[in-house]
Amino acid sequence: MQANLKEVTIKKLKERGVSITSIAEITYQIQKKYSDYTVEDYENFILEILEKREVTHAVLTGIAIDEAVEKGIFSPEISEVINRDEPLYGIDEILVFSILNIYGSIAYTNFGFVDKEKTGIIRELDERGHNNPDQCHTFLDDIVGALAAAAASKSAHKQQR
Amino acid sequence: MQANLKEVTIKKLKERGVSITSIAEITYQIQKKYSDYTVEDYENFILEILEKREVTHAVLTGIAIDEAVEKGIFSPEISEVINRDEPLYGIDEILVFSILNIYGSIAYTNFGFVDKEKTGIIRELDERGHNNPDQCHTFLDDIVGALAAAAASKSAHKQQR
Amino acid sequence: MQANLKEVTIKKLKERGVSITSIAEITYQIQKKYSDYTVEDYENFILEILEKREVTHAVLTGIAIDEAVEKGIFSPEISEVINRDEPLYGIDEILVFSILNIYGSIAYTNFGFVDKEKTGIIRELDERGHNNPDQCHTFLDDIVGALAAAAASKSAHKQQR
């Protein structure tokens, strides 16, 4: 069942334009100064992270919200706020806290960094969302940042043990 | 605009079967040992809490998810998990952290208490969700608990200052 | 090294009047309605939880603060606030979030519950702190609650998997 949720999650990410490799590349960018791990190593860390039920729940819920906004299913008052990804809308960040919490403070600071720098695919998602009125990636860009940050934290913990 | 979000939120809560009074009654239950505030006082605290953009965003997003699950709009894998409110599904609790965070540690402990005790309308929502396969209140019961707990915290802070 | 921190932590808890059994008894109290685990089972869960570096760091830091307050080492302005465990002092709760975060939302709600009910040894610590001006357990009572709540969450996850 859990294995199943993992497969569903990977497929869903792909459908929304995000490969595991593109997430691993973000982790590689932020960690290359401190570590010898390769993009492939980070892919494996991300695949392990996706074993966790809390993680797949967060990813699938977040993408479901983005899709509901695209399809015009939510009431207009909240849809509009989400779709514009207003700076004061913080539910997307709160949702990925359920991923970051598991991986501790290193995950938090790395998430803050890639969220502000908009590293790699995060910038692409951001631009796609802004340039296409029918696309919403408000939750997805934070999900990608959180997975990349979790992989950075996981690799740091592994090196120390 | 913010005033508008507040009105929309109160109306939406009512539509889903939750009055401001029913939330204030929970706060009254958990605070009556420590405080002389009345149900009406807590109603006023809750109305002040609903002035905050982070709060209305959380309430409207949570209810939108419940409604999407009821309408069968989300993909079946995640819909099923949300609808059963699996003990290991924690996104509903995480979402209301965006409310609890603002009101500090007293809000957290009170939320934990009412969530476990299922005080007042929380129990009703829980039963309605379990007895009617076409109703989903997975996010709403946590939203109600968080608003009640935030009002308890607000009243405690007021008494001390 | 990590094993060492675990032993140091267990010894320190004992020095401050808290046995692993007394923590396990809290978990048993709050879980007996839902589960067949015994006090001894919860002791084992708690011992596993104390393998985690984040957990031992939180326990040792919290107890170090309590001891510094008792010895009059901190500056009077903050010592006084901590020693009275003012309702608005929330750093003790925040510190144990580093334990609760790892064990998810079930840990949070159980922590809120035992913190408010003051189950078992938590009440004793609370009273000892209030009745003896030279004892401070402001951080310790939250640490005990968090460890008990983490064990409850760990057992719930185990049953589901």
Added chain:
Amino acid sequence: MQANLKEVTIKKLKERGVSITSIAEITYQIQKKYSDYTVEDYENFILEILEKREVTHAVLTGIAIDEAVEKGIFSPEISEVINRDEPLYGIDEILVFSILNIYGSIAYTNFGFVDKEKTGIIRELDERGHNNPDQCHTFLDDIVGALAAAAASKSAHKQQR
């Protein structure tokens, strides 16, 4: 009383080598692309932030821990971990969550950014801590980052309202 805690906190920060201006300069660095506020404006935001009891409690507790480590008061097992600011020691970051929580998700991402970039006085504190075995700023550098990030968030909220 609260006013008093604020004055005590400002004095304590100064004693540890941190002026309000040096914190405001970090906020200015990270916000200058998005905003016309001056260093002086950010100083005023920080002074307002220091009105909050949760904030002064966090600052004073964190500095008290740093000082206790410097004076060799804590037990050696935890002192050593704090003094080296081990990457896996996350209690310093958790403590400042009590500041960041109040200021929402913008505060979190900015904190992550300055913590990783080590902007301005944060780098100085970091180096001072590493080069002087008798100085410990493990908590202080996160406190400074959190105050700077809170001011960034406060200014963003003000612009939108």
